[in-house]
Amino acid sequence: MKTRQTNFASEALASAQPATAAVSQPSTAGPATRRIYRLVSSERGLRLQQNVEPAPRPGPRQVLVRIEAASLNYRDLLVLRGQLGKVREGLVPLSDGAGRVVATGPEVTRWREDDRVAPIFYPDWSSGPFREAYLASALGGGDSDGVLADLIAVPEEALVRIPDALNFEEAATLPCAAVTAWQALVVRGRLTAGDTVLVQGTGGVALFALQFATALGARVIVLSSSDEKRERATRLGAWATVNYKTTPEWDVEVRKLTGGIGVSHILELGGPATYDRSLRALAAGGKIAQIGVFTGFGPQSNLLRLQLINAGINGINVGSGEQFAAMNEFLVTHRIKPVIDRTFAFEEAQSAYDHLASGRHFGKVVVKL
Numbered sequence: 001m002k003t004r005q006t007n008f009a010s011e012a013l014a015s016a017q018p019a020t021a022a023v024s025q026p027s028t029a030g031p032a033t034r035r036i037y038r039l040v041s042s043e044r045g046l047r048l049q050q051n052v053e054p055a056p057r058p059g060p061r062q063v064l065v066r067i068e069a070a071s072l073n074y075r076d077l078l079v080l081r082g083q084l085g086k087v088r089e090g091l092v093p094l095s096d097g098a099g100r101v102v103a104t105g106p107e108v109t110r111w112r113e114d115d116r117v118a119p120i121f122y123p124d125w126s127s128g129p130f131r132e133a134y135l136a137s138a139l140g141g142g143d144s145d146g147v148l149a150d151l152i153a154v155p156e157e158a159l160v161r162i163p164d165a166l167n168f169e170e171a172a173t174l175p176c177a178a179v180t181a182w183q184a185l186v187v188r189g190r191l192t193a194g195d196t197v198l199v200q201g202t203g204g205v206a207l208f209a210l211q212f213a214t215a216l217g218a219r220v221i222v223l224s225s226s227d228e229k230r231e232r233a234t235r236l237g238a239w240a241t242v243n244y245k246t247t248p249e250w251d252v253e254v255r256k257l258t259g260g261i262g263v264s265h266i267l268e269l270g271g272p273a274t275y276d277r278s279l280r281a282l283a284a285g286g287k288i289a290q291i292g293v294f295t296g297f298g299p300q301s302n303l304l305r306l307q308l309i310n311a312g313i314n315g316i317n318v319g320s321g322e323q324f325a326a327m328n329e330f331l332v333t334h335r336i337k338p339v340i341d342r343t344f345a346f347e348e349a350q351s352a353y354d355h356l357a358s359g360r361h362f363g364k365v366v367v368k369l
């Protein structure tokens with residue numbers, strides 16, 4: 001377990017020098033420039049700005065990664081809208097990407113050129129328990145640059161190897177959405193065959209949860225506002241689906257579907273407007289994985305019911321590099337492929353954001369670099 005509490009992302013920024021600076025020699029020089037997006041202030045709030053800049057060079061214990069694809073999460077909309085607090089002017093957005101090692105600093109021991117890797121969401125959380133000090137290092141938010149650039153310098157501990165079975169676009173969907181679903185259901189939820197799971201919607205976290213839970217032999221109920229998406233969820237393995245728009249009392253329906261018992265696991269993605277129903281849909285002894293904020297950051301429900309039914313809540317905040325690596329093995333064993341809704345070109349990054357904001361997607365939205 002690591003005891004050091006430095007912020008790797010800040011370290012990366014501090015030691016990622018422009019190509020012209022005199023730094024220790026990496027294994028190869030790497031390209032001279034990079035294509036990059038930064039968030040800049042405008043009259044209407046933050047906006048994406050595309051730049052070409054000198055490429056970074058890796059510091060002594062850093063790796064230069066050619067990012068081949070990035071993916072969007074709901075969080076990235078919140079960052080762009082300024083709903084997750086202050087963002088540094090010029091921040092590089094997006095937490096999730098995958099690519100290839102193109103150069104290594106002289107003290108790097110874990111990686112070689114051409115290794116296929118993905119940065120971890122909290123660069124400092126490679127293993128062990130979570131520490132609050134890690135919060136500020138989350139990629140693509142606050143003060144910590146993200147991955148929407150075709151070259152980034154990353155501390156060697158802040159990467160995981162991606163499965164050979166996945167292409168870069170697929171692997172780029174994993175660091176936030178998939179690891180969150182993994183921590184919720186497997187690491188903390190201890191899901192087993194025969195359990196019942198409720199997921200809200202058909203976005204990134206929800207569909208990874210559906211795939212993991214189905215692979216483990218659980219029965220999954222999917223809520224969706226679209227009947228067409230419900231059919232797709234069924235084809236992906238959902239045991240039952242409920243349209244939460246046409247059946248606003250979905251908690252009643254979920255109890256009916258489970259013979260009046262309720263579900264043993266709920267991925268709570270909605271927040272204030274869904275929480276009461278989640279509590280009512282939960283079985284005795286069940287677990288809520290508290291994850292999402294679709295309906296805002298407002299006050300939460302009365303939790304008395306949890307005590308009455310011997311149930312619990314796990315607060316979930318993505319996961320560690322160690323968890324990410326274990327999840328990758330599971331993906332390979334169970335031949336799970338991430339569900340990609342649509343891939344946009346680098347120049348169309350704004351359209352990728354707009355598509356995610358429209359809610360039309362089923363699964364992940366990707367940007368190819």
Ligand SMILES: NC(=O)c1ccc[n+]([C@@H]2O[C@H](COP(=O)([O-])OP(=O)(O)OC[C@H]3O[C@@H](n4cnc5c(N)ncnc54)[C@H](OP(=O)(O)O)[C@@H]3O)[C@@H](O)[C@H]2O)c1
Binds near residue numbers: 180
């Ligand atoms: N705590 C963490 O570590 C963590 C990590 C990742 C994500 N999150 C949070 O988890 C949530 C999911 O993120 P994501 O990136 O997977 O989102 P996403 O891919 O953008 O998912 C969007 C989909 O969610 C569904 N949805 C929206 N509002 C809903 C509601 N009120 N009830 C039920 N479903 C609803 C819709 O599905 P249909 O179109 O099928 O209706 C929508 O298309 C977000 O709130 C995000 O901030 C938290």
